[in-house]
Amino acid sequence: MSEPSGRWEPPVPPKRTSATVIGLVTGCFLVVVVMVLAFLAWGYPGFLRKPDANADGGFFTVAASTTTSSTPPAAVSSPVSIPGGRAAMPKRTRPLADPVTCAFTPDPGAPAPKKVALPPDGPAPSSGTADVRLATSAGAIGLTLDRALAPCTVVNFLSLAKQGFYDGTSCHRLSVASGLQMLQCGDPVGDGTGGPGYTIRDEVFPELSYGRGVLAMAKTSQPDTGGSQFFLVFGETRIPPEYTVFGSVDDAGLAVLDRVARGGVDTSKPGIGDGSGPPKTPVTFTGVTTTP
Structure with a gap:
């Protein structure tokens, strides 16, 4: 072994x-x-995975219609189809308390390029109107702010206007596509990312609509993120009732918007990928006056 x-x-x-x-x-x-x-x-x-339709990279946006289409949006419609007349303004079915209490939240993560004081927190009337005249390089645009629709938003807009925040700023985004016909303004940076250094609460309700002549606030995809940016509707705009409506554009202002819209989108400058972009006809605020 x-x-x-x-x-x-x-x-x-x-x-x-x-x-x-x-x-x-x-x-x-x-x-x-x-x-x-x-x-x-x-x-x-x-x-393999559906992209987030609300992702906006922090941009203050007005979302286009949710109607799906296999055809990408055109940068410029030629000719631009703009409806005549004006749409009926939305109204609250249940009036707000009078006064309401407003609160404005500082946003330390987004300092303002232009330093402004926050509007005062506290009571604000929810009745009455205020007139605003936007003197621009394209012509005068008259606005009527309606406190019954959005009292705190009116307080905010008047505060910014009286502090000269909008002076020298330009409208950075024009959309002429069917379903989103508006001009977006109020960004001191000029690319859709700027604001006043604070945010305001949304003042929305289900009956909101965005027809020709409506003035409304822009925001990010998240609620209560508005600040200084707003948009002026000159045509057909089908968007969800998530954007605060706080006033209207006068007839002379609509005529200015129509001329800007027919001038088209400047495709040589960057947009946000939905066919919108800076207008070929510049709209720069040379002065903003308020009454009262």
């Missing part, structure tokens, strides 16, 4: 059969497929 050698011998690997080889090849192929799909899902959001 032979003695054991006293050494640990490694186990001998089994012989590979053809079935084993096929299994290994198949397994490697599946691993590669999974890795490729994972890469595509991460790098190209539309490949």
Whole structure:
């Protein structure tokens, strides 16, 4: 009988059969497929996962109509189709208390390029109107602010106007596409990211609509993120009732907006990818007056 050698011998690997080889090849192929799909899902959001329709990168936006279409929006409609007359202004079915209490929240993460004082917190009337005249490089635009619709938003707009916040700013976004016909203004930065350094609460209700002649606040995709940016509706605009309406544009102002709209979008400058962008006809505020 032979003695054991006293050494640990490694186990001998089994012989590979053809079935084993096929299994290994198949397994490697599946691993590669999974890795490729994972890469595509991460790098190209539309490949496996639906992109977030509300993602806006912090931009103050007015969302386009939610109606789906396989055709990308045109940067400029030629000719631009603009409805005549003006739409009926939305009204609250249940009046607000009078007065209401307003509160304005500083936003330390978004300092204002133009330093302004916050509007005062506290009571504000929810009845009556105020007139505003926007003197612009394209012509005068008259506004009527309605406290019954959005009293705190009116307080905010008048405060910014009286402090000269809007002087020298330009309207940075024009949309002429069907379903979103408006001019967006009030950004001191000029690219859709600027504000006054604080936010205001939304003052919305289900019956809101955005027809020709409506004045409303812009915001990010999140609620209660408005500040200084607003939009003037000159045509057909189908958006959800998530944007505070606080007044109307006069007939002379609508005529100015119509001329700007027919001038088209300046496609040589960057937009936000929905066919909107800076207007070819510049609209720069040279002065803002309020009454009272």
